[in-house]
Amino acid sequence: MSASSAFSDEKGGSSGEPEYGHDPASGGIFSTDYKRHDDLKEMLDSNKDSLKLEAMKRIVAMIARGKNASDLFPAVVKNVACKNIEVKKLVYVYLVRYAEEQQELALLSISTFQRGLKDPNQLIRASALRVLSSIRVTIIVPIMMLAIKEAASDMSPYVRKTAAHAIPKLHSLDPDQKDQLIEVIEKLLADKTTLVAGSVVMAFEEVCPDRIDLIHKNYRKLCNLLIDVEEWGQVVIINMLTRYARTQFLNPNINESLLEEGDEKAFYASDEEEDEEKKVEASALAKRKPYVMDPDHRLLLRNTKPLLQSRNAAVVMAVAQLYFHLAPKAEVGVIAKALVRLMRSHSEVQYVVLQNVATMTIKRRGMFEPYLKSFYIRSTDPTQIKILKLEVLTNLANETNISTLLREFQTYIKSMDKDFVAASIQAIGRCATNIGEVRDTCLNGLVQLLSNRDELVVAESVVVIKKLLQMQPEQHSDIIKHMAKLIDNIQVPMARASILWLIGEYCEHVPKIAPDVLRKMAKSFTNEEDIVKLQIINLAAKLYLTNSKQTKLLTQYVLNLAKYDQNYDIRDRARFIRQLIVPTDKSGALNKYAKKLFLALKPAPVLESPFKDRDHFQLGSLSHLLNAKASGYQELPAWPESAPDPSVRNVEIPDWSKCTSRKDRKEKKVEKPFYSDSDGESGPTESADSESDSGSRSESVSGSDESAFGSESEESGEETESDEEEEEEEKMKKKRVEKTKAKKPVVESAESEQSSGAEDQKRGRKTGKDRKSASESESESESSESEEESEDESEEESESDADIRKKKAPAKQPPKQSKKVNKKETQEMSLLDLDDFEPTPASAPVTPVNFLSSSLVSDLEGLSLTDTILAPSTIAQSASMKMCELLHRIRGEGLAVEYCFSRQPFSPDPNMVAVQIQFTNNTSSETKTIHIEEPKLQSGMRIREFSEIELMSAGESVTVVMGIDFCDSTQAANFQLCTHTRKFFVSIQPPVGELMTPVFLTENDFKKEQGKLMGMNEISEKLTLGEKCVNEHVIVERVTATANLSRVPCGSDKECSSPPTPPPSSPVHRFAGKTVSSGCLVLVTVAMKEGRGAQLTVNCEKMVIGTMLVKDILQALTQ
């Protein structure tokens, strides 16, 4: 290490030499350092500026190369007062670099800067402050403090910005000044120019990040200025506001539910008109009953969103992390597109973005699923990018896309980049563990790889196969055998060790091969790597325990070899194991348990993402990237339990008239010299930009504004927008104060009103955004539709492709695989045999295309559309379901059977209702072969039987899932339950509510569909709600419990959430579903009336179902 640095130093030095050849005046004069410096000194002392400049340039070049030029300090510092700006600048550069080392001399220059601070030119003032504050000499701290304080109230925003920059400098020089500096920060935070905002927040973050109270008053201003701040400032402000919001607002995802997502949909899709939007938004907020988003929270989300369009990746990332940490779940999705865009940027940017995306995909997979293909890997990507992309792809894998993904992985395995191939194999392994459906396919594919020529590939496959086999070893003894054979060829230690472990662990499955393997390994023991040796010992021990007859001597031999091994670990292990397994009179009680110790059932390893749990670090931070706390990292605070007082953010203005006059005074004082200084200063960014483009609307608003405060605006001429805005705010505030005085309980609504008022001027911006979001959601739904279609298409296409390829494959392979032209072999050539996938898309619940969003809803619900019927997740919900008796314990002679409708989609056949059946064996003996026989069904009804239960020991209970197609009737399905001894006639009769599955509809869709189902298809009933049906929650709960429907999010019932004010219009609850087998829509509307009254309407093409449903729901609601 040090050698390399020395080398580079040397190189740096030598490369410096010829550089001087460029200077016409320099050639060959400087043979030694001393001379060179003498010469430079001479030049600096001359009274020609050109010579001085030349000398300074050379000195700066020396500094740039890391050479010491400190002995020139006295000569240089004399020139600090030089009239020539260029010389001066270079002297500044030099001073900043060496002042620390030559403090005494540096003091000589201070007076020059002090003079500079008073210069009429703002740039000279700024640069004097910059250099003064950069000179790290403690004795001038008071001078610096004074200078900063003065500059903080300078009329030039540029100087104020420099003052903000100087604050952290002084703070690091002398932390004792903190209190005074905080005062300056507080003052600068109140500054209204965008130029200052970023820098002062930066200073805030460095000096007093915990003084969150300083932000309150400036919060709204910062949010509003944000879009016009320069990019770097935006990043800092957004990061700070993220932390701020975490302490001040409530978690928007407190009551996570499907409804929430629906709400947002409605909210975006609704309309462009601002006022209406407000209402809808408010109602959407109101519906999440206990949680109401603070308008300031909303303001932050709204004002940061456009920044996703920034060209600066750091800004995009900052907004993305803000949304990830602060936004309601349903809104987080907007960041995905922007992050995917960054994937086109430089590879370093990609690297950081992918790391963050990897973390996000674990929490919110759905967000990036539409962009799956953007993460496909190109052979030209750098390896570290490839591996990260692979990570993201693996995280995104699910039942629906796994087949395409595996096909993609298949091409990756052929890559030339071996590290990447290894990672791909691991990725396949992870997909296999996560998605049971493809486990066997993956395993087969991986076994194919075992015959790969590349040892690394084989080794990695072995390791992954080992992990997979551990999950279900019984079925795969042939693979274990196959791997046992491989041990002769594989040399990679990790792979050998894995194989040995497998054989040892499952030696009972391969009783003949295992001892032979041990024999071979005993022979080569001394030449093995340490990890292999350890596994040989393990294998020997396990075999000794299970098959001591054959392996006793071998084990002894191995242990003896190990006893004299060089590695103490191995010697230790051998000693330990000998004591444990070989029974001697001395050996203690443990000997008895040796078998239990060694052959205990070991849990299968969980293959999980290294990015799991990384989201406790703030995304986009260095700490997140390193997965370790970096110094200076500030934890993202947890959400508060209850919101702190929101009123702290109100900018209080005690008296209107007083305030204006004060303002006037200030402006008078400030404005004059402000303009005389330079006319460029006039409109601090915002006015020029936003006023002109916020359209006629905002102009008219501001116009009227101006006329209202005519005198003032005339005087100040070019009033900045932010000022006006503040005045508006103030006005609103005053109104508000009055209002709050009048009626205290309505604070909340008043506030939302107030904020909407205060933002009048921002309307242009906002409407634009809403329109955008509307169009966005539109296009999103469109795209999702088209995507689905195109995916289907592409699947077909690629399937046919695969077919073609397969057809081609046998034709091409013979020359390649000259030795094994086995039919089987050629079929297996294609890794991860595609035949196995073909049923997958079919079995995935392809819902009838009537309601394209239905698949979406199931995604949202996070229903695991599980593959195998027995997967635990389908059974998990049973607790909440009402169990019905199918066979009583007594009638069943000890066998009790209960059933319930699990409301899970039945994946083998989407037209069937899933029925979960629980068998309990209450007898004292075993019950065998439980299955179904002779179903006597009504015409059209179908049953998909559960797979036979082979054995149930006494007291055990087993749960299975079967599917029944009831043909949308409530007729019972009759069949026989058979055990090995008896047959029982049983029947399952479904309540009408179970014959349907939820459908996701928006309110508009709902109304449209309802319009189609009028007349005969509509059944209406008046009812009086039961005593307990006091609020919407109970109603929703009751209805959904009665029938398997999903709630339609709607916006018109907002008022029901604010109990103090009586609801002017009655809320309406809507539910939608469709019948399972024929897919007819079922629409339920519960409209609340005065008092307890309500009107229930059911629209369904199937009138029988409709009438029955009305009856059931009536009963549920009136109880």
Next chain:
Amino acid sequence: MPAKSFLLLKIFIKTAVSSWLFSPIMIHSLFLINNVGDLFLEKHWKSVISRTVCDYFFEAREKAVEPENVPPVIHTPHHYLINIYREKIFFVSVTQTEVPPLFVIEFLHQVAETFQDYFGECSETTINDNVVIVYELLEEMLDNGFPLTTESNILKELIRPPTTLRSMVNTITGIGNIGQTLPTGQLSSIPWRRAGVKYTNNEAYFDVVEEIDAILDKSGSTVFAEIQGGIDACVKLSGMPDLTLSFMNPRLLDDVSFHPCVRYKRWESERVLSFIPPDGNFQLMSYHVSAQNLVAIPVYVKQNISFFETGPSGRLDITVGPKQTMGKTVECVVVTIHMPKVVLSANLNATQGTYNYDPVTKVLMWDIGKLNPQKLPNLKGSLSLQSGAPKPEENPNLNVDLKIQQLAISGLKVNQLDMYGEKYKPFKGVKYVTKAGKFQVRM
């Protein structure tokens, strides 16, 4: 200053040094290192950090083999090194505390871009030749480790870029690069445009450049394709012009990002680009046309590569032809293949263009030029492999580069450009180009 205070000073120094150790500062130092490993420039924005800190970087560099694989963030015991690799130069920045990594990375890229802007290219030679300007730029771009001025329009006013003429004048007159007049732009309401711009010929050019990113599989069907576009502008207009650029079909654009000068709200509400442009060259916007819209693939490639078990040889046969070109000619077609390591040489015959196989990097490059639909270019012949080595299992991928003039493959069309705020009539021009981005064919 009295002698007494000097004594006091010494005490101060001690306390001060300890507090600097962990100063929270975003970018502490910057080192420039060429791809051979020579450190040729260093700049510190606070106290000097010894260049030995780069040893950790060299270590990582060695481990990574390829320069692209150096991790962008390297964790050392006391510092974090955040680096980028550009134009064969590593920009290694040192920070001590938590900082958004992208913030630093973006800034470093901005530095590299500024160098490119100033010196025409960003290379070790140009940086060494202009070391004083580089130093001044760095000083101006970062203050106390926090970005100060990064807009090139403003920077150019503070520090004049070198031109050949000026450097000559400088040597004669002894007047340097730094402007005598002080800039005002920084303080104007439009931070990206300098004030007082004057041209005799007022012109504004816009290049719509689209790149097709695609992965095609063996059979030629599209695995993934999307279009990345950008509008590069060259605006030389006097005064403060306010421009409005509208499209015939703005709905095509799926995702956009803008230069800060573009008024986001106008875009949201009317789908027009309204902006006061910076002076000179800049990228106005970049956009994305997603994979959901069918992307036209302008060329097809029929390729066959095979290696034989017996005898150290392989065969290669590639044909390139036009597919969906909208009636335009495909130009500058270059096919690049990264061959497996065992391929020693190639003996091929190209019906058009020239091919070149570099046995060191194992890259086969076939420069075709213009694509003639009547006579499709073909490259055919044998590859010789290292004898004794097993035949490669993997098939190489094929990268295609191409260019189509006067066509934006997405169909995007500029409708019109209006100017407000100034009285003269500018000359306006729009050009379309389609290129291959990351266009890859799997074999």
